[in-house]
Amino acid sequence: MLTQLIIALVGFGKSANRYHLPYLKLRSQIKLKAVYDHRLRHHQDIQDELKQSGVNLTTNFDDILNDSEIQMLSITTPATTHYSLAKEALNHGKNVLVEKPFCETRAQAEEILKLARDKGLVAMPFQNRRFDSDYLALKKVLDVGYIGTPLSLESHMDHFRPSDQFINSEPINGQFYGLGIHTIDQIVALFGQPQQVYYDIRAQQNQGNLDDYYETQLFYANFKATVSSSSLVATDYPSFRLNGTKGSFIKYGIDQQENDLKAGVMPGESQFGLDAPAAYGHLRYLNSNGDWISKDVITPIGDYGRVYDAMYATIIEQQTKLVTDQQLLLEMQILETGVSIQGPHVAVIK
Incomplete structure (x- = not known):
């Protein structure tokens, strides 16, 4: 039972x-x-x-x-x-x-x-965005090893939401804490602890306001991941652009779960979370014969409920947590360090 x-x-x-x-x-x-x-x-x-x-x-x-x-x-x-x-x-x-x-x-x-x-x-x-479909596509590309050794990764989570509202609040209510934690968690889950972090966190709208923009660069040995979010982007960047020693992967378009939920299409329905073929990620890489291969990567279906599956597995079955304590503490340190100094700066993460 x-x-x-x-x-x-x-x-x-x-x-x-x-x-x-x-x-x-x-x-x-x-x-x-x-x-x-x-x-x-x-x-x-x-x-x-x-x-x-x-x-x-x-x-x-x-x-x-x-x-x-x-x-x-x-x-x-x-x-x-x-x-x-x-x-x-x-x-x-x-x-x-x-x-x-x-x-x-x-x-x-x-x-x-x-x-x-x-x-x-x-x-x-x-951390539900470990189960975003575009992130799952990126993870699949890395797991298979299509692009060889990763050299650089860019991640964007942008919107176009102009506002003249002035918000004087704590950093925990800003964009870096609110969205940055998602994009940083995705990088930490894939690559672990960075050696250095570069920060640019600021208010693009209404100077002196709560932050609505960040760009954070996480440096590893011969690899750099850049995560960014702005509220004033009218033409989309790729959600992910990955370059490696044997090729590149690019993916436009965010996970469709949120759009479907807003439209009243619910999890469990046949079309829920499906990506349009035109939005599939594109891969170009050198195979073992030295031939260039170009192919689309069918987007996996995301499922935010898998966080609950993970909690069930940990509490009932004593399995390891989806987000480990070490990952959580590292991510909190990255967030806290980022807002501790105004303007661009670099920090060594220990």
């Missing part, structure tokens, strides 16, 4: 309803028992559906903390609340899956991870 992981969702905003609930519905090994939100004002239709399926909706956090049947909390509240809510949950014996960014500093992350270890629990960030 399948052992279920019984969880509660903390927060009921866009993140919970777009990146979590649609995937939880497909996972019989995970039972959503409760949802907490301090107001429960939005998504009334989804609230009604959850109630009909037996999910308890509450505005009292203690209802979830004191429920001995609930094993894990998935925290999807605003970033500034992650640290305190994760601590409270762990102190009540709950495993935690925490939306990005996990917290604000490496020291906070170390405290959360130590608390989890001391209590025999699991704490992990929700």
Whole structure:
């Protein structure tokens, strides 16, 4: 008989309803028992559906903390609340899956991870973009070894969202923490700890505003990965451009999961997450005979729900965490160091 992981969702905003609930519905090994939100004002239709399926909706956090049947909390509240809510949950014996960014500093992350270890629990960030389809295509190219030894990689996650709004807030609410953590995590998952990191983090709109642009270069031995995001890009860069000793790979277009979710196409439906053939990545490389080969790489189907599969495997089956403690601490150090100095700068990461 399948052992279920019984969880509660903390927060009921866009993140919970777009990146979590649609995937939880497909996972019989995970039972959503409760949802907490301090107001429960939005998504009334989804609230009604959850109630009909037996999910308890509450505005009292203690209802979830004191429920001995609930094993894990998935925290999807605003970033500034992650640290305190994760601590409270762990102190009540709950495993935690925490939306990005996990917290604000490496020291906070170390405290959360130590608390989890001391209590025999699991704490992990929700790094769903390890299961972006364009990233999975890149990983496939690297795993097969088409392009030989990697020499350089460029990663873009751009938008065109002009704004004259002035936001005076903490760095945890800026673009580097909000999107940079995704692109940095993808690089760390593939290549590990860099030797040096170059930072350019700033506000392109409304000087002195919260950052809405970053370019971060991660240097390894004879390899450099550049990750970048801007809110003022009207013509797309490739999402990935990879060059190596035997060839190159280029991929335009982001994962289709988010577009489908916005359009009401849900996980499990036949066309969900499918990339258009015109958006397939293109590979050009020298084969073992010295011939140039050009081919498209069919985009794998992404699945953000695989983060939940990973948490199930870790909590129920005692498997290694998808995002290791070492990776999380390294990424928090990269984020924290990046915003500690205004303007372009270089840091040695130890």
